[in-house]
Each structure stands twice: as C-alpha cells, then as structure tokens.
Amino acid sequence: EPEVTQTPSHQVTQMGQEVILRCVPISNHLYFYWYRQILGQKVEFLVSFYNNEISEKSEIFDDQFSVERPDGSNFTLKIRSTKLEDSAMYFCASSATGLAALTGELFFGEGSRLTVL
C-alpha cells in the first residue's frame, strides 16, 4: 500500500542550527502538507503546497521556515535557525486532491522527531 515516508525519524540539533526534514509523498498525490505536534499538544497545521508553491500557511510558519520540492519525489521542510520551542514531531502529509474535494483524504507519514538542545 502506498505510504508517505519521512526522514530522519529523529534528529537532535543545537539551538541556532539549520535542520532539513525530508518527505516522500504518495506518488500520484498533488497536495503536500507539513504539520507539527509538540509533545502533549494538538496537531497543528504549518503549511500546504501545491503546484510548486505555498497555498496556505499558518502563523507558526514564519520566516524561519521554508518548504521546497527539489525534485519530482521529495518535499522538504527547512528550519533556518532552530529554537528550543521548535522541538516537536513534524508530520508530512499528502492528498490526491484538494481538501475541499470529495476525495480530499489526508495521508500522514510516521513523523520526524526534532529535539533542539
């Protein structure tokens, strides 16, 4: 069964360092998302991406964050200068169609746990 894959599963970094989290969405999906979950808190939307550009972003997604689809398969989230409060599980998700469509089901990866020291 097709799945969303994420790497690394866990990354530990020092405050101020740059981090890149990688995702391979399901191959025929067109819409890509990043969510995050701080330990013990709700899953929060960060950004959505379609047709090689950001379609929506939350207030969390400030200038420290960026996303890219560098080739036909990968989708990356970059955090330029990590802060302690960036420690969280970051989830990549994809959907075949826009979420307003009848088949707008979200499929999530296993997540990348980021620990900022």
Next chain:
Amino acid sequence: KQEVTQIPAALSVPEGENLVLNCSFTDSAIYNLQWFRQDPGKGLTSLLLIQSSQREQTSGRLNASLDKSSGRSTLYIAASQPGDSATYLCAVRPHGQNFVFGPGTRLSVLP
C-alpha cells in the same frame, strides 16, 4: 475560528466492550471530517473520512457519524480489542482553512 474538542480525554474499557468517542466542532461550515488513530510516538493513520453531505461511514468494526448542524461526530468501536489501544483524533476541514485537529481521546482496552 474553528475549535475542535473531544470527550472523553481518556477512556479505559475491558476487552469486548462497544464504545463511543465524541468530537465536537464550533463551526458547521466544513468540507469534511476525518478520524485518525495515533500510536505512541508514531504517525497518524487515517480511519474514516466523512464528507459534509454524508451522515456516516463504516469500516470493519468502526462506524463514524456526522451531524454537521449540531457540530458533532462520533466514532463507534464495536467489540473492542487490546490492539485498539491508541489515541484517536478527529480533524475537521473548515471552509477557508486547513484541517483543525482535536486534542484526542486516549483509549486503553484491557485484556
């Protein structure tokens, strides 16, 4: 702004019981609602997706209902098993926003 709540926050039941998890949302203008399962330290597994025009969806022992006008959804699990132990999240897709998640219900099914 859409708010999603889930009751109860945690639930512990003996194996074999039927149970109901509740999800409430404040704005009925939604495209769809999706139920997920999350195992500790793991990703989110999609269980059921209900479109705004639908009343319910079924998959195996799971049945999800949607009452959009009252802002409620329930997830019914029949004949619970220890393997059902996980956190169950509901998420709604409001008009003009991305998915908004509830805090989850942590379910323990005791053998």
